[in-house]
Amino acid sequence: MVNVLGYQLSPKMIKTLDFLYTHRAVTIEQITRGLGYKQTYSSYKNLYNLVVKLKDIKLVDSDDIKHSSKHIYYLTKEGHELMTRYKNIPSTKIGMGFNNDLGYFPYDLYKYPQKQTSHFSLIVELSLHVREFNRLPRLKKITNIRSLAQKRRMTNIRSIKPEKNIKRIPSKYKPSQNIHSNALQNKDVHQILFRDNLYASQEFMIQEKNKSIKLHYRPDAEILINNKLYAIEIDRTTERGRVLIDKFIGYRRYFDYLKQNRNPLPLEIVFITEDRDKDYGLNIRWETLTNMFFKILGEYSTKVNLRLITINETKKFLLGETGKGLKQLKGAVDSLAAKNDFIFGDTIRRLIGEVTGDSYIASRDQYHFYYFGKVQGYETINWINALQFKRDIDHYNIKEHGSVIDNIVPVFFYVDDKPQWVGSEILSKNRKMFERSIFFNIRTLNYYQDTFPARKYNNSLDMM
Numbered sequence: 001m002v003n004v005l006g007y008q009l010s011p012k013m014i015k016t017l018d019f020l021y022t023h024r025a026v027t028i029e030q031i032t033r034g035l036g037y038k039q040t041y042s043s044y045k046n047l048y049n050l051v052v053k054l055k056d057i058k059l060v061d062s063d064d065i066k067h068s069s070k071h072i073y074y075l076t077k078e079g080h081e082l083m084t085r086y087k088n089i090p091s092t093k094i095g096m097g098f099n100n101d102l103g104y105f106p107y108d109l110y111k112y113p114q115k116q117t118s119h120f121s122l123i124v125e126l127s128l129h130v131r132e133f134n135r136l137p138r139l140k141k142i143t144n145i146r147s148l149a150q151k152r153r154m155t156n157i158r159s160i161k162p163e164k165n166i167k168r169i170p171s172k173y174k175p176s177q178n179i180h181s182n183a184l185q186n187k188d189v190h191q192i193l194f195r196d197n198l199y200a201s202q203e204f205m206i207q208e209k210n211k212s213i214k215l216h217y218r219p220d221a222e223i224l225i226n227n228k229l230y231a232i233e234i235d236r237t238t239e240r241g242r243v244l245i246d247k248f249i250g251y252r253r254y255f256d257y258l259k260q261n262r263n264p265l266p267l268e269i270v271f272i273t274e275d276r277d278k279d280y281g282l283n284i285r286w287e288t289l290t291n292m293f294f295k296i297l298g299e300y301s302t303k304v305n306l307r308l309i310t311i312n313e314t315k316k317f318l319l320g321e322t323g324k325g326l327k328q329l330k331g332a333v334d335s336l337a338a339k340n341d342f343i344f345g346d347t348i349r350r351l352i353g354e355v356t357g358d359s360y361i362a363s364r365d366q367y368h369f370y371y372f373g374k375v376q377g378y379e380t381i382n383w384i385n386a387l388q389f390k391r392d393i394d395h396y397n398i399k400e401h402g403s404v405i406d407n408i409v410p411v412f413f414y415v416d417d418k419p420q421w422v423g424s425e426i427l428s429k430n431r432k433m434f435e436r437s438i439f440f441n442i443r444t445l446n447y448y449q450d451t452f453p454a455r456k457y458n459n460s461l462d463m464m
Contacts, residue, residue: 005082007057014086016050017059017075021083022100024196025074025112026124027065033128054079065117072117077107097199098224099191105198122234122311123196123221126272129314130194130223136315192318193224200231204257217254219269225321228267235271235285235308244288248296255300268305268379269293275312282308283420286378290423293380301384308378316416320376369393371410377417383426386410390433408433413440421453 001008009017019034020026026034028048037043051073054060059079062071075083084104089095095103112120200222205212221232233247251269258265271289273282286308293306309317371389373382390408397405410433412419419439421427427434435452 005085007059007082010050012050013054016047017054017079017083018087020060020073020075021080021087022102023124023127024110024198025063025072025117025120027070027072027121029070030121030124030128031073034131063114063117065121068118072112072121074112080107080110095199097195098193103199110198119220119234119236122236122272122274123232125311126221126232126234126314127194127196129311130192130318133315133318134191192322194221196221202254204254206253206257215250215253215257217250222266223270225318229264230321231266231269233269233271235273244292245296248292252297252300255297255304265300265304268307270307270309270317272314273308273310275310282310282378286420286422287424290380291425294384294423294426301380302388305379305381307380320415369405369408371408373410373412374414375412375419376414378420380422382412383410383422386412386433387426387430390430406432408436410434410437411440412437413442415441415443418450421450424453427453 001010002014004014015035016031019031023030023034028044028051029039031051032039032043032047037047051060051062055062058076059082060073061076062073065072087102089102089104091104093103095101097103197218197220200219202217204215204217206215207213219231220234223230223232231251255265273285289308290306294301297304307317369389371386373385375382386408389410393408394404397403418441431452436449437452438447438449440447
């Protein structure tokens with residue numbers, strides 16, 4: 001035992017208090033995972049007995065988690081003061097929250113929101129997924145994708161051979177500006193950084209009618225990947241109607257502020273839901289989110305990606321964003337290019353940043369214009385970029401020929417999760433183009449055309 005400011009504490013107690021201080025409120029299972037102990041009954045029991053001792057000396061307290069037999073544990077005011085002094089954090093310290101750069105917060109502000117125990121527990125769960133992902137070994141060699149490409153032969157799309165009279169159409173829109181291009185170019189996988197809403201919240205001022213108005217930007221958390229910021233929203237599907245609208249309006253105001261001050265926007269807004277929602281209503285929730293996103297944040301939809309994943313898909317999401325997953329994509333593209341597949345070789349190669357050409361490819365005889373965009377499951381940006389592609393082609397063709405070419409074919413390629421249809425209002429307004437969409441699995445080299453949604457769409461934002 002060690003005397004720490006008047007308390008007799010074991011090294012394991014100090015380690016546990018430090019974890020509680022950093023994460024604010026956690027379950028026994030989360031402490032066990034976070035400290036790297038084995039996930040066994042005896043580990044849980046031993047840690048529970050230790051936490052009970054910390055409760056007895058008034059350093060730790062607990063709350064029930066609704067609709068669960070679990071409890072969430074957090075530092076008392078005395079425990080918070082003890083650990084602040086133990087970690088030597090002065091009251092003037094302003095930390096960033098990333099990489100254990102902690103600052104000082106009064107206890108009333110530091111304490112987790114007790115009316116949202118389940119919500120906050122998911123934030124901690126996300127932080128643990130990030131921590132565990134950072135411990136994974138780096139991928140050195142990808143072979144399965146290349147071997148698949150060598151064994152299988154594509155049909156239909158691949159049979160569209162490049163013709164001698166193919167011409168390149170200049171455009172202001174550059175496929176090489178795909179959001180994943182920087183991640184692909186980085187040879188090393190950098191550590192992913194996480195911070196919760198205590199540090200992610202920002203206060204900013206805007207001018208309205210000659211008045212200065214103080215506003216707050218409050219995501220649930222933020223993740224930093226390859227120096228790109230991802231805003232995180234824990235979505236338990238309890239926020240509906242006006243509350244959800246206000247959330248997107250808050251993002252729009254903050255993005256306006258960033259734009260006015262020439263500061264970078266977050267790369268993505270990632271909604272993370274409980275895993276049970278994967279089978280119950282995830283598509284309906286996605287329709288609601290994308291309709292609101294396009295209507296309220298439409299002007300930013302080509303710059304900020306909206307994404308929806310479940311909490312158990314976090315590590316797969318991180319794999320794709322760090323560049324590890326993109327190595328698989330690169331292996332498949334290289335194989336296709338080696339087979340002289342002009343469309344799936346050169347075009348995708350430029351799209352992911354390997355070639356910096358500023359042009360599109362079109363067949364003068366067939367007048368087929370293809371937009372290639374990577375879409376993994378529930379995300380928006382390349383659906384909108386496909387529309388931007390159409391506007392660019394229309395602008396060029398009107399200028400050159402005085403008419404619009406109505407034969408744009410979006411080709412959405414993916415590795416694991418097939419693309420999901422986005423906001424119904426966007427789809428209905430561009431039905432003729434999107435019903436021709438081709439979905440291409442670059443892992444298996446299979447393609448398909450999904451049934452275009454035929455339902456009548458609700459234009460109201462007050463949906464589920």
